Amino acid sequence: MKNKHLDYNSIIGLFLILLILTIFTFLNKEKEYKVNKEFFNYKKDVLFRKEKNNFFLLENNVLRLRISNIGGIINEVLLKKYKAYDTSLSYHAKNLFLVKNSSLLYRMSFINKKGLNINTENLFFQPIFFKNKKKGTKILIMRAKSPLGKGFLDYIYEIGSKNQYDIGFSVKTTNFFPYKKLVSINLDQKILSLEKDRNWENSYTQAYYSNLNKDFASVKYLSEKKTEEKNISNINWIAYKQQFFACIFIPEKILKNVFIRSDNFSLGNFLKRIQFKTYLKNDENKEIDFSFRFYFGPLDFNLLRKYKNEFENIIPFGWGFLKWINKYFFLVIFQFLEKTNLNYGVIIILMTIVVKMILSPITYKQYKLSAIMKLIRPEIEKLNNEYRNNENSFQKQRKMMELYRKAGVSPMSGCISTLFQIPIFYSLFKFFPTIINLRGKSFLWVEDLTSYDSIIELPFFIPFYGNHVSLLTLLYSLALLFYTKLSNNDKKEISQNGKNSNSIPDINFILYLMPVIMLLFINSYASALSLYYFTSNIINICFLFLIKKFMLDENKILVKIQEKSIKNKK
Structure with missing residues (x-):
């Protein structure tokens, strides 16, 4: 029997390679575990959001907004000077909500460099109140921490202290996380029925938008009778209009490309569902800072004309000479x-x-x-x-x-x-x-x-x-x-x-x-x-x-x- 001479150098080299691979795999899994742990806690919060759902009020003489800490969205919009039709009493007696139980949903999606998608509707926001004495406005900052870092995202709501039906809405980030250039914005609203005759009211409910073409803005709309969707460019504003009230989304800058869709409901408390989606371009790794305005109010001709943005043209006075x-x-x-x-x-x-x-x-x-x-x-x-x-x-x-x-x-x-x-x-x-x-x-x-x-x-x-x-x-x-x-x-x-x-x-x-x-x-x-x-x-x-x-x-x-x-x- 021959003596077998062991090559100790080979054995040691093989051991070191295995050790390096083990350490590398462990470190990689530890890093992945750390990210997944953060995301697990993030998902865990979402699973228990019903127990942790809190609301914060922001109001003036004509509006009362109820803002949720989940997604930082406006959960309810109450118009104080108007009433909705009450079928049991046969006249307008109920509180009039343009938005109720999150019938208006809006969210932003950020995608980081690794393809991880952060959706703001799953984030938890904490309130920071303060009053702007110079402008006479009330401001509510809803702040959400980044699930992947120490940064945060702010939703800033600003409401006038008097009879204003429009509110300011800004979005700002601070060290949120490294993300790609495009940020998607989605707005989805189910229009509530508020009047006596649902069919009649539904015939006046539709989506309007202001389209800028060669420095000339024209107001157009989607069909009120059938499902319709459009891809539109150069949008000044978009209005979700009912028979007597409207929700108008007014960006600070022209939106280049927008997708709009309108669907009808034949039964239930809702008349239509109107969806809106667009993308905002932002420099890579640059903080986000953009603003909008929301109008929640009546279709009053004189009131809408004061905005000098052709909002009064969404009142359906007829076509042409009529x-x-x-x-x-x-x-x-x-x-x-x-x-x-x-x-x-x-x-x-x-x-x-x-x-x-x-x-x-x-x-x-x-x-x-x-x-x-x-x-x-x-x-x-x-x-x-x-x-x-x-x-x-x-x-x-x-x-x-x-x-x-x-x-x-x-x-x-x-x-x-x-x-x-x-x-x-x-x-x-x-x-x-x-x-x-x-x-x-x-x-x-x-x-x-x-x-x-x-x-x-x-x-x-x-x-x-x-x-x-x-x-x-x-x-x-x-x-x-x-x-x-x-x-x-x-x-x-x-x-x-x-x-x-x-x-x-x-x-x-x-x-x-x-x-x-x-x-x-x-x-x-x-x-x-x-x-x-x-x-x-x-x-x-x-x-x-x-x-x-x-x-x-x-x-x-x-x-x-x-x-x-x-x-x-x-």
């Missing part, structure tokens, strides 16, 4: 009459009277034209009988124009005056449901002038009509029917005197169908709209009597027509 009529005609009259401090139902009646007085010259011209056309109708019928052959249509038209010239009228003037009143008629459909000063205001049996009045609740649903009976809508339809019948009495006289009146029954059918259509169409609209139209038709009836009895003498008009006819023959 918007201008509402903003610079109806709103001006309404605000002027509002200074009387009368009941808002009375203000609407006075507003109707003022508008009808302004439009009275047009109404007078329309009736005068109708009276003249009634007097020359026999001559028109003679021309119709004389030129029955289609080949003579040009000559017939020339004779008709001569007849109109002799009578001193232009049939087109009636069309122009009618077309002028159509935009005014339809603009009111957008005006009354958007005026927050009418919200919750009662008149006689009406509980809320911005919603429908209901005297009977039906156990079934009628298509286009609804499941209730609106008394004001019913009164308006009856007044419209009576006015239609009264104004058509002259046409009945014409049909009896003229020989060719085959088209008149069809016209009468359409005219008498209008009250029925309006009854179905506006039964669920704002009761203020029905009150306005009811008052308007009562004024039309009275005006018709006054013109017929005291302002227009058909005999004198006939004499003038005959005199003009004699002069033209000479």
Whole structure:
């Protein structure tokens, strides 16, 4: 048996290599354990956050914010001067929360160089209060320690001490940890239902945004009816708007790229879910310091206009020319009459009277034209009988124009005056449901002038009509029917005197169908709209009597027509 000589040098070398590998592995695991231990404690805090959830109040005369220590977010926003609709009491009696139970979530995500993602919604914040005496504001700093170091992150909330609906919001870091250049910001809100009619309210709830394009800002919006998402650039602000209130997110600097999404809820306490996401670029390893503002408040035209950022354009006054009529005609009259401090139902009646007085010259011209056309109708019928052959249509038209010239009228003037009143008629459909000063205001049996009045609740649903009976809508339809019948009495006289009146029954059918259509169409609209139209038709009836009895003498008009006819023959 051969002696085996051991190579002690090799054995020692192998031992040293194993020792080094063991020490290296141990140190690496110790470092990993240290990081994981920090993260474990971080996750452990999150698991027990329900027991450790505390809230801190920040308020002024009009707002009360409740801020959570978990994520440092605004947990509730109470508007002190407004109430939400209470179904049990059938009027606005509940505290109005724009945000409740964290229905508004916002968070920032930081990714460090090793790919570890820190989400602020999982951080715990501690409050630091102080009052800024120079500006008269209250400041709440919510501070969170970095889970990977000795640094910290501050959420700084600043609220005015008086009647301010906007608050300042800043984000600052101090030695937080080494992170990459991009920081993501996510804003997610579920819009609470606050009004009587959920479906009606939902039709006014949507996301708006101000888009800067070549130094010109335009206000746009996402669809209120369907799910929609967009990628947008150069954003000034984003608004989550309801029928009468809004949450507006206003960054200090233009946001280059933003993703927005809107989803509808068919049931429950929420109307819509609106999501917003963007990224902020920051120099690597440089501390974060950026600011925003939140607006939590009413859609009050004068209040929003003071911000000089086109916030007032999120009030849905209508499109195109209708918007201008509402903003610079109806709103001006309404605000002027509002200074009387009368009941808002009375203000609407006075507003109707003022508008009808302004439009009275047009109404007078329309009736005068109708009276003249009634007097020359026999001559028109003679021309119709004389030129029955289609080949003579040009000559017939020339004779008709001569007849109109002799009578001193232009049939087109009636069309122009009618077309002028159509935009005014339809603009009111957008005006009354958007005026927050009418919200919750009662008149006689009406509980809320911005919603429908209901005297009977039906156990079934009628298509286009609804499941209730609106008394004001019913009164308006009856007044419209009576006015239609009264104004058509002259046409009945014409049909009896003229020989060719085959088209008149069809016209009468359409005219008498209008009250029925309006009854179905506006039964669920704002009761203020029905009150306005009811008052308007009562004024039309009275005006018709006054013109017929005291302002227009058909005999004198006939004499003038005959005199003009004699002069033209000479």
